[in-house]
Amino acid sequence: MADEILQVENLVKHFPLTQGIVFKRQVGQVKAVDGVSFGLRKGETLGLVGESGCGKSTLAKLLMALERPTSGSVRFEDQDVFALSRAELRRLRRRVQMVLQDPYTSLNPRMTVGDIVGEPFAIHGDPEGGRRRRVRELLEVVGLDPDHVNRYPHQFSGGQRQRIGIARALALRPDVIICDEPVSALDVSVQAQVMNLLADLQKEFGLSYVFIAHDLAVVRHISDRVAVMYLGKIVELGDEEQIYDHPTHPYTQALLSAVPVPDPTRQGTPIVLEGDVPSPTNPPSGCRFRTRCWKARDVCATDEPLLQVRAPGGAGDGEDGGTSGSPHPSACHFADEKIVRG
Amino acid sequence: MTNTTDPAPGTPLLQVEDLRVEFRMRGSTVNAVNGLSYTLAEGETLAILGESGSGKSVSAQAVMGILDTPPAYVTGGAVRFRGTELLGLPEKKRRTYRGAHIAMIFQDALSALNPVHRVGDQIAEMLLVHRGMSRGDARKRAIELMERVRIPSAGSRANDYPHQFSGGMRQRVMIAMALALEPDVLIADEPTTALDVTVQAQIMKLLRDLQDEMAMGLILITHDLGVVADVADRIVVMYAGRVVEQAEVRELYARPAHPYTEGLLASVPRVDVRDRALTPIKGSPPNLAAIPSGCPFHPRCPRAREERCPDEVPALRDVTGTGHGSACHYAEEVLGG
Numbered sequence: 001m002a003d004e005i006l007q008v009e010n011l012v013k014h015f016p017l018t019q020g021i022v023f024k025r026q027v028g029q030v031k032a033v034d035g036v037s038f039g040l041r042k043g044e045t046l047g048l049v050g051e052s053g054c055g056k057s058t059l060a061k062l063l064m065a066l067e068r069p070t071s072g073s074v075r076f077e078d079q080d081v082f083a084l085s086r087a088e089l090r091r092l093r094r095r096v097q098m099v100l101q102d103p104y105t106s107l108n109p110r111m112t113v114g115d116i117v118g119e120p121f122a123i124h125g126d127p128e129g130g131r132r133r134r135v136r137e138l139l140e141v142v143g144l145d146p147d148h149v150n151r152y153p154h155q156f157s158g159g160q161r162q163r164i165g166i167a168r169a170l171a172l173r174p175d176v177i178i179c180d181e182p183v184s185a186l187d188v189s190v191q192a193q194v195m196n197l198l199a200d201l202q203k204e205f206g207l208s209y210v211f212i213a214h215d216l217a218v219v220r221h222i223s224d225r226v227a228v229m230y231l232g233k234i235v236e237l238g239d240e241e242q243i244y245d246h247p248t249h250p251y252t253q254a255l256l257s258a259v260p261v262p263d264p265t266r267q268g269t270p271i272v273l274e275g276d277v278p279s280p281t282n283p284p285s286g287c288r289f290r291t292r293c294w295k296a297r298d299v300c301a302t303d304e305p306l307l308q309v310r311a312p313g314g315a316g317d318g319e320d321g322g323t324s325g326s327p328h329p330s331a332c333h334f335a336d337e338k339i340v341r342g
Numbered sequence: 343m344t345n346t347t348d349p350a351p352g353t354p355l356l357q358v359e360d361l362r363v364e365f366r367m368r369g370s371t372v373n374a375v376n377g378l379s380y381t382l383a384e385g386e387t388l389a390i391l392g393e394s395g396s397g398k399s400v401s402a403q404a405v406m407g408i409l410d411t412p413p414a415y416v417t418g419g420a421v422r423f424r425g426t427e428l429l430g431l432p433e434k435k436r437r438t439y440r441g442a443h444i445a446m447i448f449q450d451a452l453s454a455l456n457p458v459h460r461v462g463d464q465i466a467e468m469l470l471v472h473r474g475m476s477r478g479d480a481r482k483r484a485i486e487l488m489e490r491v492r493i494p495s496a497g498s499r500a501n502d503y504p505h506q507f508s509g510g511m512r513q514r515v516m517i518a519m520a521l522a523l524e525p526d527v528l529i530a531d532e533p534t535t536a537l538d539v540t541v542q543a544q545i546m547k548l549l550r551d552l553q554d555e556m557a558m559g560l561i562l563i564t565h566d567l568g569v570v571a572d573v574a575d576r577i578v579v580m581y582a583g584r585v586v587e588q589a590e591v592r593e594l595y596a597r598p599a600h601p602y603t604e605g606l607l608a609s610v611p612r613v614d615v616r617d618r619a620l621t622p623i624k625g626s627p628p629n630l631a632a633i634p635s636g637c638p639f640h641p642r643c644p645r646a647r648e649e650r651c652p653d654e655v656p657a658l659r660d661v662t663g664t665g666h667g668s669a670c671h672y673a674e675e676v677l678g679g
């Protein structure tokens with residue numbers, strides 16, 4: 001699609017699982033990302049939610065071309081990023097930047113804030129008007145005092161450190177920012193500041209975000225569209241309202257029902273899932289969610305449900321064959337809308 | 343000394359009064375807890391809500407008597423369990439309360455469990471030492487406890503080591519150990535913060551069920567406004583080591599009486615509401631080595647006024663006549679919206 005700046009197709013990343021210290025033998029593979037496709041539209045925020053270990057961070061690294069995939073492609077403005085030469089890859093890095101979770105560990109403690117924010121210029125060349133001026137400008141853009149350029153990271157609070165990380169990501173005027181849990185380590189009062197900042201910057205600079213987080217409320221707040229991941233796959237994809245108000249995949253429904261809302265008069269009854277997420281080394285056959293799904297039937301163990309828009313009365317039978325009044329892709333044989341929050 | 347089995351009628355299960363804790367560090371003193379007071383009734387769930395560094399964990403450790411001195415010093419206040427003051431007790435006496443009357447679970451179960459012992463043995467050890475049970479009885483009881491916290495195949499899993507459990511199951515092991523001596527008060531410090539949301543739902547449900555079964559008082563320490571709304575009867579909001587607001591839970595969410603609470607509620611995104619504008623609190627939580635004068639919240643407070651807030655420490659007072667406490671000079675205005 002023409003308005004998609006990033007296109008991900010059938011992306012797979014398997015890590016070899018080895019045993020033995022001297023002679024390593026491969027005893028299996030961790031299927032961290034296992035066939036993921038989506039497009040990122042210009043100027044939008046695409047949220048990626050899922051529980052720990054579902055492959056979110058591996059996906060982020062693949063999008064940044066920091067990892068090579070086992071198969072599949074990531075296209076940035078119609079260029080396959082894994083086919084780029086070193087020089088081309090360097091050019092790509094200017095346009096696709098990343099903001100990470102932990103402002104405490106992602107900043108070098110021995111560098112001044114000015115050096116941290118200006119570091120990209122050391123690699124990619126100085127900006128017009130000079131590095132110093134641009135660094136001060138960047139600090140101002142993210143709401144920091146430009147006179148603090150000579151301070152060190154430990155002299156800032158967690159929220160301020162996250163702003164430093166954002167300023168650095170903005171330095172080369174990127175088009176896309178991949179945010180991996182950017183507000184998870186922050187207290188709620190500060191988290192809201194950083195989310196508002198990200199939204200303002202998006203408007204001002206026309207940025208596109210992939211926003212990865214495990215917090216469903218945070219993702220709802222910031223995203224235009226949302227992809228829900230489970231064990232290396234996207235199980236449901238739709239705009240924010242479709243996912244939150246008209247979820248059709250049982251996993252999405254369980255996740256949403258489990259989030260306690262900050263209002264004592266509006267607590268729902270959580271769908272309590274039994275057991276833990278199975279190992280990505282040996283995911284269940286058919287539908288990966290079937291071992292924890294209350295709707296699973298025989299077909300779920302044999303046929304893998306594809307991520308697709310499901311027509312009412314499709315694979316499901318009369319009883320729960322109806323799908324959402326707001327059709328969107330769902331990877332469940334029995335996709336059916338259930339309002340869990342509203 | 344008061345007899346612990348027979349307190350005067352109306353005595354709270356647990357009462358913390360004007361508790362003060364400081365860390366004496368080289369060159370500075372961190373005032374972690376600065377006159378904290380709250381009570382817990384029999385069978386009640388009290389939430390202690392606050393952002394990181396507000397003194398939640400340190401105050402709980404002071405109640406348990408597990409702070410290391412140095413660097414931590416309890417410099418004032420009282421902790422009464424069914425009327426018995428615990429802070430002055432000699433360690434030998436104090437130890438008899440820990441686990442048997444007041445038990446605690448933590449965010450990080452791995453650090454609370456011994457990595458080199460089988461979990462069944464760790465639970466049994468408590469019973470051996472404190473209850474004088476025989477090895478066989480203690481082991482049987484340990485497995486029962488593991489069943490009670492709904493660990494599948496408890497009999498065989500008792501032989502496993504902590505690292506062999508998933509995060510959620512390990513949390514259950516720690517809960518089983520905390521419950522071994524059937525405490526009257528369970529303090530849960532961010533018990534689900536490190537867990538995924540579906541596992542969090544399992545653990546919160548378990549805690550609620552166990553509290554009902556065992557008629558314990560539960561102190562739930564958390565920074566999560568959703569978890570509090572879901573499970574607590576009453577809530578205490580902490581800021582800079584003090585209580586800034588306390589109320590019955592519905593009352594607090596419907597009518598916050600402190601600008602900090604008001605700010606928290608306006609900052610939190612919601613999974614059940616579309617297009618909600620967030621109004622953050624400006625600035626960041628205070629440095630406890632240099633707490634602002636007057637009202638400690640005043641540098642961040644949108645309602646602060648020059649004439650009182652920077653100089654005068656607001657006392658926690660009942661602002662509705664119904665036990666809704668706020669430590670803000672202008673609480674009535676906050677209540678008015």
Ligand SMILES: Nc1ncnc2c1ncn2[C@@H]1O[C@H](COP(=O)(O)OP(=O)(O)O)[C@@H](O)[C@H]1O
Pocket residue numbers: 365372373374392393394395396397398399400401413630
């Ligand atoms: N062992 C310690 N040494 C020095 N300071 C400490 C220690 N433990 C906690 N503190 C300080 O005490 C304050 C309160 O911490 P804590 O009770 O852990 O807050 P919370 O649980 O609300 O996040 C913080 O400033 C923290 O850094």
Ligand code: SF4
Pocket residue numbers: 600601602637638639640641643644645646647651656669670671672673
């Ligand atoms: S006392 Fe003043 S500064 Fe403190 S919360 Fe109230 S209005 Fe704000």
Ligand SMILES: [Mg+2]
Pocket residue numbers: 398399400531532
């Ligand atoms: Mg804590």
